[in-house]
Amino acid sequence: MLEHAEWEKFAGKTVVDVGGNLGDIMGAVAEKFPEVKCVSFDLPEVTEKMENPPAGVQMEKGDMFDASTIPTCDVIFMKHILHDWNDDDSDRILRSCYAALSAEGKVIIADPILPEAGHIKTKDAPSLYLDILMLVTGGKERTRKMWDELVAKAGFKVAEEKQTGHACCQLLVLEKLDSPVHNGHALGTPVRESPSLKQQL
Numbered sequence: 251m252l253e254h255a256e257w258e259k260f261a262g263k264t265v266v267d268v269g270g271n272l273g274d275i276m277g278a279v280a281e282k283f284p285e286v287k288c289v290s291f292d293l294p295e296v297t298e299k300m301e302n303p304p305a306g307v308q309m310e311k312g313d314m315f316d317a318s319t320i321p322t323c324d325v326i327f328m329k330h331i332l333h334d335w336n337d338d339d340s341d342r343i344l345r346s347c348y349a350a351l352s353a354e355g356k357v358i359i360a361d362p363i364l365p366e367a368g369h370i371k372t373k374d375a376p377s378l379y380l381d382i383l384m385l386v387t388g389g390k391e392r393t394r395k396m397w398d399e400l401v402a403k404a405g406f407k408v409a410e411e412k413q414t415g416h417a418c419c420q421l422l423v424l425e426k427l428d429s430p431v432h433n434g435h436a437l438g439t440p441v442r443e444s445p446s447l448k449q450q451l
């Protein structure tokens with residue numbers, strides 16, 4: 251993640267790691283790129299466990315389904331978040347991100363990108379196994395086409411795809427689409443209800 255996300259481009263900008271758990275990724279970014287303002291955002295029950303947050307990281311609590319709780323920022327980073335959720339819930343999370351981001355804001359998704367049918371290679375095995383695991387827990391892995399469709403529905407386009415060399419973690423850099431309304435829905439509408447684990451299962 252440190253190598254491929256080009257953090258130096260975000261000097262002076264605020265980056266929020268949505269679902270950042272205990273802030274380890276933002277801690278590593280803050281250490282190597284101290285000019286980036288690093289925020290790690292997670293559920294209160296997670297952030298409240300933290301006695302000593304990583305140096306240079308602001309820990310924030312909230313619910314990614316509720317846009318009003320995500321700190322306003324220039325960049326949202328999400329690693330292994332959207333693959334935990336079905337398309338409807340992922341759309342809601344992306345819409346929350348849209349609302350929290352500045353006009354020129356970007357989202358960096360770090361998740362697997364499945365090969366298209368007919369183009370599967372041995373190196374793709376880990377992401378295919380992960381897809382089966384996600385099916386059991388209510389999420390899914392996605393091909394590039396599936397990612398394109400998902401993010402467009404929430405008002406984004408994939409501006410860049412970066413291969414990291416790890417089958418379970420490629421990077422997709424999203425930018426906001428020009429139109430503030432997409433598919434007849436106002437974008438950035440805060441969504442307040444988080445689906446329960448029971449609904450997910």
Ligand SMILES: C[S@@+](CC[C@H](N)C(=O)[O-])C[C@H]1O[C@@H](n2cnc3c(N)ncnc32)[C@H](O)[C@@H]1O
Pocket residue numbers: 268269270271272291292293296312313314315328329330331334444
């Ligand atoms: C699979 S972990 C990924 C953690 C981290 N991004 C990583 O890659 O190591 C999912 C994270 O999402 C957080 N999470 C789940 N639901 C959330 C919500 N509604 N709002 C904010 N964070 C949430 C979990 O607490 C957990 O830290």
